[in-house]
Amino acid sequence: MLAIESAFELVACGERHALNRSAADLLSGALKAVDREDHSAVTVQQHPLGFLCVKWNIDASRSLRIHVWGQDMRYRQEPNWPIHDHIFSFKSVILLGKVxxxxxxxxxxxxxxxxxxxxxxxxxEQSTLIATGDPAMLTMTSATVYEEGQTYEMQSGILHRTALRSSFAVTVLATTLVRSQFGARPRVIGATGGFGLAYNRRIAQKQEVLEQLESARKSLLIF
Structure with a gap:
């Protein structure tokens, strides 16, 4: 747990080089957990938006996440509605690649x-989308590409979408759930004709996950 909290603080400070080593060490632990099929300390899931999510809960309001992105990953599910918000605020450091x-x-x-x-x-292992209220008008207000070593922050309740802009990327996020958001639900923006949908957040094939985590771990050690 100390290693996870230390990495959380490194994200807060934006210490990219120290984070690379820390993230590589944490992925080593995740590899062992996946190999043992032990989900008690770390959760590894394929995310409907197209990346592998490795998550450690620190306490009731804080978590550390490593997202592994790759153009060859087949995790994205249809319909592809990538615009969403969070009930937590987060800071993200780009360790490898571009988003x-x-x-x-x-x-x-x-x-x-x-x-x-x-x-x-x-x-x-499932997320269900429940339609609410009347249709609304959606407008994009900004679009920014972040490269290795850069950071960005998002406050809870702000609609956004993140997309891969390189062949491969690794990002690490420190998330904090604000007290006012306890019990709240995140939002997803969909088509006006859409109805309730369910997406799977399950573990992918074990060998595939092991290979992706090991590739990310080795890449982090190069930099």
Whole structure:
């Protein structure tokens, strides 16, 4: 747990080089846990938005996450609705590769794309989208590409989407759940004709995950 908390603090400080070694060590532990099929200390899941998510819970409000992205990953699920928000705030450090983060706002009328707002309900290895309220207008307000060594932050409740902009990327996130968001549900932006949907957040094939984690670990040690 000390190693996880130390990495959490390194993210807060944006210490990329120290983070590379720390993240590589944590991935070594994750590799052993996946190989033993031990999910008590770390969760490794394929995310519906297309990356491998490795998550350690520090306490009730804080977690550390490593996201492994690759163009050859087949985790993205349909319909592909990548615009979402979080009930936690986070700071992310790009350890390898490039990602683009776009930020959006909603309004009841005016310019933009008509969309429907969904809330996400989590049950075990599945996330269910529940349609809420009337359609709204969606507008993109910014788009920024972040490269190795750069950081960015997102506050809870801000709509965004993150996309891979290189062949491979590793990012590490420190997340903090604010007290006012306890019990709240995150939102996903979908098509106006969409209804309730369910996405799987299950572990991928064991050997595939082991190979992806090991590739990320080795890449981190090079830099």
């Amino acid at each position: 683009q983060n776009k930020i959006y706002t909603l309004s009841e009328q005016g310019k933009g794309r008509m969309c429907k707002i969904f809330e996400v309900d989590y049950t075990r």
